[in-house]
Amino acid sequence: MNKSLNLETLEESGIDAALDRRLREHLRRCFPDSPDKFQDRRVWHNVSPEYTVVLREKSGDPNIPAAVVGHVGVVIRTITTTWNWRYNVASFQGVSVAEEYRREGLAARMIQCALDEAYRRGYLYAVLFCKEEMVPFYLKLGWRLTDDSVVMRNEQDNPIRMRSNCPMYKELTMQTFPEGPVDVHTPERVGMAKTKN
Numbered sequence: 001m002n003k004s005l006n007l008e009t010l011e012e013s014g015i016d017a018a019l020d021r022r023l024r025e026h027l028r029r030c031f032p033d034s035p036d037k038f039q040d041r042r043v044w045h046n047v048s049p050e051y052t053v054v055l056r057e058k059s060g061d062p063n064i065p066a067a068v069v070g071h072v073g074v075v076i077r078t079i080t081t082t083w084n085w086r087y088n089v090a091s092f093q094g095v096s097v098a099e100e101y102r103r104e105g106l107a108a109r110m111i112q113c114a115l116d117e118a119y120r121r122g123y124l125y126a127v128l129f130c131k132e133e134m135v136p137f138y139l140k141l142g143w144r145l146t147d148d149s150v151v152m153r154n155e156q157d158n159p160i161r162m163r164s165n166c167p168m169y170k171e172l173t174m175q176t177f178p179e180g181p182v183d184v185h186t187p188e189r190v191g192m193a194k195t196k197n
Contacts, residue, residue, distance in 0.1 A: 005069065006066070007109065008056070009114070012051065019054075019068075023042055023068055023071055024038040024039070024041075026071055026096065029099075030094075030097075030098070031096070050075065053071070053072040054068060070098065074090050076089070076090065076091065077091040077184050078185045087125065089184075090118035090121075090123045095107060095111065108141055124175050125169055125172060126170045128143070132165075138168050143168040150183075
């Protein structure tokens with residue numbers, strides 16, 4: 001990794017207003033098709049990240065804020081299967097690297113850092129939705145396309161139209177990803193399978 005960069009895993013409670021503003025500016029630059037999406041908050045379908053992996057330039061001057069060059073937000077979701085099994089999963093959101101830092105392997109390092117943290121927290125799976133042109137990148141990192149349908153649902157349990165329509169997953173333990181159609185919901189905190197078996 002470039003020596004002038006610092007990779008951090010931050011709890012949402014550890015992100016102050018100034019850093020949150022810089023993260024939102026970074027996301028607006030990296031996702032220009034949704035310029036209003038991150039005006040006020042970093043949320044995906046009304047859920048804030050549980051933790052965020054941030055890549056920042058190191059600043060020699062403590063009075064100068066470090067520029068954000070990379071971001072992975074991890075939102076906790078609940079998946080349900082046809083057998084009514086429920087799992088809380090780490091849902092990767094806003095994976096991005098500033099244009100001038102791309103093609104240096106930084107996204108892969110941030111994603112691995114986020115996966116390591118999800119494993120440490122006991123999640124069995126990570127999931128994401130990506131654009132079709134990004135599928136080969138994630139396949140190289142060991143993610144898999146789902147064989148069956150995956151539907152994202154909102155708080156009212158209604159399906160959400162996803163712009164990024166390629167659902168992918170990564171197993172974080174030896175437990176295989178559930179077969180059959182999967183629904184992805186806002187997080188449910190009670191009675192979910194989360195810990196490693």
